[in-house]
Amino acid sequence: ATIWPSVDRVRCQPTDAPVLKAKTGGEVEVIKSNTDKVPSSGFIWGLPRDTVAGPLALILAAQFILFIGVGAVIPSIPLYGKAIGLSAAANGVVISAPSVALLLLAPFAGNFADIARKPAMVWGMALIAISDIGTAFAVSLPTLILARLGLGAGRCVSEAGERGMLADIAGLVPELRGRALATQQALGALGIAIGAPLGGIVVEEYGPRAAFLCVSAAALGALILYFFLPETVKSAILEEDVQNEGKSIAIEQGDWRKLLKQNQWKGLALCQCGLSVGYACKIGSIPILATGILPNGAAGAGLLLAAAGLSGLVGAPAGGWLTDQVGAKSTIILSGFISSACLIGVPFALDGDLAILNDSVVVLALPSFLSRGAGEMLLQGPALAFSALVIGWSVGVAAQGPALSALAQELAPEGAESTAMALPRAAGDGTYIVSPFLLGLVADYASLGDETVTSAILPGSECAAAGLATLLGVLSLILLGGSSPIEER
Numbered sequence: 001a002t003i004w005p006s007v008d009r010v011r012c013q014p015t016d017a018p019v020l021k022a023k024t025g026g027e028v029e030v031i032k033s034n035t036d037k038v039p040s041s042g043f044i045w046g047l048p049r050d051t052v053a054g055p056l057a058l059i060l061a062a063q064f065i066l067f068i069g070v071g072a073v074i075p076s077i078p079l080y081g082k083a084i085g086l087s088a089a090a091n092g093v094v095i096s097a098p099s100v101a102l103l104l105l106a107p108f109a110g111n112f113a114d115i116a117r118k119p120a121m122v123w124g125m126a127l128i129a130i131s132d133i134g135t136a137f138a139v140s141l142p143t144l145i146l147a148r149l150g151l152g153a154g155r156c157v158s159e160a161g162e163r164g165m166l167a168d169i170a171g172l173v174p175e176l177r178g179r180a181l182a183t184q185q186a187l188g189a190l191g192i193a194i195g196a197p198l199g200g201i202v203v204e205e206y207g208p209r210a211a212f213l214c215v216s217a218a219a220l221g222a223l224i225l226y227f228f229l230p231e232t233v234k235s236a237i238l239e240e241d242v243q244n245e246g247k248s249i250a251i252e253q254g255d256w257r258k259l260l261k262q263n264q265w266k267g268l269a270l271c272q273c274g275l276s277v278g279y280a281c282k283i284g285s286i287p288i289l290a291t292g293i294l295p296n297g298a299a300g301a302g303l304l305l306a307a308a309g310l311s312g313l314v315g316a317p318a319g320g321w322l323t324d325q326v327g328a329k330s331t332i333i334l335s336g337f338i339s340s341a342c343l344i345g346v347p348f349a350l351d352g353d354l355a356i357l358n359d360s361v362v363v364l365a366l367p368s369f370l371s372r373g374a375g376e377m378l379l380q381g382p383a384l385a386f387s388a389l390v391i392g393w394s395v396g397v398a399a400q401g402p403a404l405s406a407l408a409q410e411l412a413p414e415g416a417e418s419t420a421m422a423l424p425r426a427a428g429d430g431t432y433i434v435s436p437f438l439l440g441l442v443a444d445y446a447s448l449g450d451e452t453v454t455s456a457i458l459p460g461s462e463c464a465a466a467g468l469a470t471l472l473g474v475l476s477l478i479l480l481g482g483s484s485p486i487e488e489r
Contacts, residue, residue: 274473
């Protein structure tokens, strides 16, 4: 597909840039140029330096730095709530506060990012840094909730700009769309894997408050890199005119009510909802089940979750490659079936019904700097089957992530990319708010008040419920999704 500059909007392409054509295998061919000669120094790895390679490298570097900080704070959130005397219920409110802000502000953030990507990214990242500083110094529940709502607002605005800029860059080289998104996700997983043990060291030395200062420092580092990014939206309409009647064509195309009248967007939003139920299961249920069945208890659960996180380094590149080869929708369906099957299989694994693994023995080990000294763990029988399913689920959802983003990019109307792509994300955030409670009800019903894994009537039933939700999301995409624009071509 030839990429021509738009009359009203030029995405990632200055007036003297070459017109590009994406070729099979990821190569880029210059088929027309407004200059007599394109200097060889203008390309890196066959990609235009100023419009593709440079901005993409800066975004990926900034995201990697940020996720190191995010990894440092993940184990600290419940510890911090306990340190300032919060109950379990109040701690749940604090944890869910960013998701509330993400859901409520998504339309505004999308519209703001569609006017210009870079300001959204810069101001959103600045708000993230300020909010985590506020979290570190909060002394009461109201101030802590306010700081976490600020974090959600900052994430909402910054991520809207990031999604829009990645869509602009991928629009220039669509053959590389899946791999670019997969690289972003894999670097995020690696950053979290590096940041988590570093965060543990910081917490042990200075207390849980210090971990949030690490996130602020990482956000400031990402903010500095964002200042060097080019603006990828060049609009022929001045910003003050954008608020008048003439601007509304693009915004109307990205209006969520209109998008939800299209079956493809309905299917994509429902699929994202199913994925969010699975993530809620990972946070709220899998650690409890792992602590009860793995030989090393809580340490074993931490080791399993670390291994599951690192599996994203396998799943994300595989999902990106499949997206570029067979299409985003096909990749979503395949990876969705894998991840849902793994969650549905958890009760059978805990009950010892996966006989094929009952006589097997596997040693799960990670380097000490990634496992916080947890060392290794001997797995056999139900513990082995459960661990294999958790890691299989992680690989599946990691492969599904870049495919979902790629499909949203393909479907997004030009001029309203950020607003449109925020729709499935907001649907997932809304689902994530209520999913832990609903999965908890399923677990309580299955255990009949007995909190132990071994004596529950149907251990892991909440995981099966999350797997069914994931499966329903995939089936919704199949029935409502039709063909993506890239697959139709």
